[in-house]
Amino acid sequence: MSGWLRARRIESVVEAVGDTPLLRLRNVTKRASDVPVYAKLEFENPGGSVKDRAALRMIQDAQKDGRLTRDKILIDSTSGNTGVAYSLFGAALGIKVRLVMPSNVSKARKDIARAFGTEIVYSDPLEGSDGAIRLAKKIVDEDPGRYFYPDQYANPSNPLAHYHGTGPEILRDLGDRITHFVAGLGTSGTMMGTARRLKEHHRAIRCVAVEPDSALHGLEGLKHMASSLVPPIYDPRAHDEVFPVSTEDGWDMADRVAREEGLHVGHSSGANLFAAVRIAEELQAEGKPGCVVGIVCDRGDRYFSPLRWEKKYVW
Amino acid sequence: MDTIVRIPAALRTLTGGADEVTAAGATVGDVIEDLDKRHPGLKDRLLDEKGVRRFINIYVGEEDVRFTGGLATELKAGDQLSIIPAIAGG
Incomplete structure (x- = not known):
């Protein structure tokens, strides 16, 4: 034990x-x-x-190799739990967090993310989580230098x-x-x-x-x-x-x-x-x-x- | 009377990729029956023996039909029906 x-x-x-x-x-x-x-x-x-594990590791690895610096905003698409994790560690480590999620994510999780000071961007509920992924990518593509995009789906x-x-x-x-x-x-x-x-x-x-x-x-x-x-x-x-x-x-x-x-x-x-x-x-x-x-x-x-x-x- | 029905990404394999289709009927239940004739298999995804499946929400305009009479909810000209998964997935 x-x-x-x-x-x-x-x-x-x-x-x-x-x-x-x-x-x-x-x-x-x-x-x-x-x-x-x-x-x-x-x-x-x-x-x-469970998402705390991946979120923390993605943040720490990026801080180590310089992908995540203090002037950047962490942005990602998430159906909720990863967003809560980013928000929590963002607050604890002094990182600004912006999340893209389908608007039909449960209200409880939107509220939790907001409680940590996170900004939420909503994507079309009819497009599901894939719609959130596409919108997050679009936002980053428009101003890539401003964001750290962990991309939980692709991040080793x-x-x-x-x-x-x-x-x-x-x-x-x-x-x-x-x-x-x-x-x-x-x-x-x-x-x-x-x-x-x-x-x-x-x-x-x-x-x-x-x-x-x-x-x-x-x-x-x-x-x-x-x-x-x-x-x-x-x-x-x-x-x-x-x-x-x-x-x-x-x-x-x-x-x-x-x-x-x-x-x-x-x-x-x-x-x-x-x-x-x-x-x-x-x-x-x-x-x-x-x-x-x-x-x-x-x-x-x-x-x-x-x-x-x-x-x-x-x- | 034709009603516009908005189809979620997860069901578009049944509508040939269309995100909006039309179907006819005086009530939500009638429209779903007609939808199933035009796009076979849709009804089975939306309903079980007890009515609308627990994890699916059907909206007429801004109103969830669960609170407006369920499948018997009557439709007016110009009403738009949206099928929205109760959850986001992924």
């Missing part, structure tokens, strides 16, 4: 990133009692999501954060036991970096990429690769398998882990845990041993509005 040894007195909010707990799920896994399923709780990062620091962070943490906490790793594909950074590290382990670990089962879906943060701009950092050879999950299955699992595990997670985490539990159930049914780790990307409270609670909301 290395978590017990972690120093809790820290000098900067950036030191609070990473080293997240692995929680064993006990109740949604009843049909796989011999195959442990662990949720890696990325909402324990200071910005509340994004997967590197997981290669050096998420992957080693999982191996440290589970050692030889882990047999399967499950993560959803958004920028694909989590899967690319973590899988590369896990593949270096001396025993094979199967890496399973979760993807929405159709182009029009409600699993915020995940990409349906066949119908999307494919992120330059994405390499389909990094994982062993793609596991399509329907919006309904993802949402239902998010509800179940809240009620049965006391874990209130977002929809993409619901999809990841749905796949992780299903894999464990299949191993159990075949009488095979195993140990599955699924990524919990963020908490469910980021998604309360506009989906469920607000009758009227502004786009």
Whole structure:
């Protein structure tokens, strides 16, 4: 339990990133009692999501090699969590942040980004996240010297954060036991970096990429690769398998882990845990041993509005 | 009466790439039926057995049909219908 040894007195909010707990799920896994399923709780990062890792690494690497200087504005397209992370570190490190997001991103996350002093530029909700990417590129092209554009979809620091962070943490906490790793594909950074590290382990670990089962879906943060701009950092050879999950299955699992595990997670985490539990159930049914780790990307409270609670909301 | 329907990027494979199409009907439900005749498969993406899928919002002008009578919402001449995913994706 290395978590017990972690120093809790820290000098900067950036030191609070990473080293997240692995929680064993006990109740949604009843049909796989011999195959442990662990949720890696990325909402324990200071910005509340897995995106803190990539955002921090992209900022720090750019500061080191001079791409990001004090006179520049950090701009990127983001559906929310990366934006929260940029905003948080921007505030802590004295960097101005401007974000492009589709206007149908949940109100909660717009408000969080604004709370850190970030400026938001809205793109057409009908064009989805790809529309935000195109608009961010256009803004940068018009005045390239003014901006630092991390481009989370193309920035190697994004997967590197997981290669050096998420992957080693999982191996440290589970050692030889882990047999399967499950993560959803958004920028694909989590899967690319973590899988590369896990593949270096001396025993094979199967890496399973979760993807929405159709182009029009409600699993915020995940990409349906066949119908999307494919992120330059994405390499389909990094994982062993793609596991399509329907919006309904993802949402239902998010509800179940809240009620049965006391874990209130977002929809993409619901999809990841749905796949992780299903894999464990299949191993159990075949009488095979195993140990599955699924990524919990963020908490469910980021998604309360506009989906469920607000009758009227502004786009 | 033809209504203009705005199609999100994720569904444009079903409309030959068009971001706006037209369909006829007196209510939102009728327009979706007609849409499906013109662009087969659309209805299935938008509705399930309980009505509009949980993660899809259909707007008449600025109003979410969930709060105006759902599929029975009546349309007036000049109304524009927008299909907007509840989330942004990516």
